[in-house]
Amino acid sequence: xxxxxxxxxxxxxxxxxxxxxxxxxxxxxxxxxxxxxxxxxxxxxxxxxxxxxxxxxxxxxxxxxxxxxxxxxxxxxxxxxxxxxxxxxxxxxxxxxxxxxxxxxxxxxxxxxxxxxxxxxxxxxxxxxxxxxxxxxxxxxxxxxxxxxxxxxxxxxxxxxxxxxxxxxxxxxxxxxxxxxxxxxxxxxxxxxxxxxxxxxxxxxxxxxxxxxxxxxxxxxxxxxxxxxxxxxxxxxxxxxxxxxxxxx
Numbered sequence: 471x472x473x474x475x476x477x478x479x480x481x482x483x484x485x486x487x488x489x490x491x492x493x494x495x496x497x498x499x500x501x502x503x504x505x506x507x508x509x510x511x512x513x514x515x516x517x518x519x520x521x522x523x524x525x526x527x528x529x530x531x532x533x534x535x536x537x538x539x540x541x542x543x544x545x546x547x548x549x550x551x552x553x554x555x556x557x558x559x560x561x562x563x564x565x566x567x568x569x570x571x572x573x574x575x576x577x578x579x580x581x582x583x584x585x586x587x588x589x590x591x592x593x594x595x596x597x598x599x600x601x602x603x604x605x606x607x608x609x610x611x612x613x614x615x616x617x618x619x620x621x622x623x624x625x626x627x628x629x630x631x632x633x634x635x636x637x638x639x640x641x642x643x644x645x646x647x648x649x650x651x652x653x654x655x656x657x658x659x660x661x662x663x664x665x666x667x668x669x670x671x672x673x674x675x676x677x678x679x680x681x682x683x684x685x686x687x688x689x690x691x692x693x694x695x696x697x698x699x700x701x702x703x704x705x706x707x708x709x710x711x712x713x714x715x716x717x718x719x
Contacts, residue, residue, distance in 0.1 A: 564597070567711070568695070590612075611671055
C-alpha cells in the first residue's frame, strides 16, 4: 500500500508537476505575447476620404451655384454695356485739336545748335449736348527728329456743352544741340524748304454720358507739323485727337 500510495503520489505528482509546468509556461507565453504586442507599433487604419456625389448636393450648394451664375451674367452685361457706350458715343467724346500753327523763328548753326519759336493754337472741344467736360493733365511735346524741344501744359479746365476753349501757346527752344542724325535731318529740311516737327501728347477728360453716368477717357494727340521756310506757314495743317468712325463695308 505504501508503494501504491507512493506510486499514486508520484504519478499524481508528475501529473501535477506537468500541469504546473504548463500553467507556468502558459502564463509566461501570455506575458511575452502581451509584452510583444505592447512593444510593436499599433497598426493604423486609414479610411479613404468621403466623396461627395452629385445626388447628395444640398440646397446650400444649389443656392451658391445660382448666385454665382447670376453675378457672372450681371458682370458680362455690364461689360457689354460699357463696350457699347464706348463704340457708340466715342465720336462725341471731348478731344483736342490744333487749329493754327506757325514757325516764327528758326536759327541753326554749323555746330548743330537749334533755336526755334513756334506759335501753336490748341482748341479743347466738347461735343456733348448735356454735360460739361473737364480736361486735366494736358501735356503736349514738340520734337524734331525724336528730340523734344518744347513741352506745352495746362491746368485743369472745364468746357461747356457743345462748346470749345482755345489755348494759345508760344513754344521757344534755345540752344538745342542736335545729334548727327538730327543735323542731317535739319540740313535736308532746309534744303527742301519744309521743316517738320512732331506733336504728341494726351489729356484726361471727364464727362457724364447722357448727363447722368460719369465717364473718364484719355484723349491722345499725335501728328506732324510741317512749315514752309523761311515764311513759316503751316503745310496742310490737320491735327486732332477726335476719334474717327470706321465705315462697315
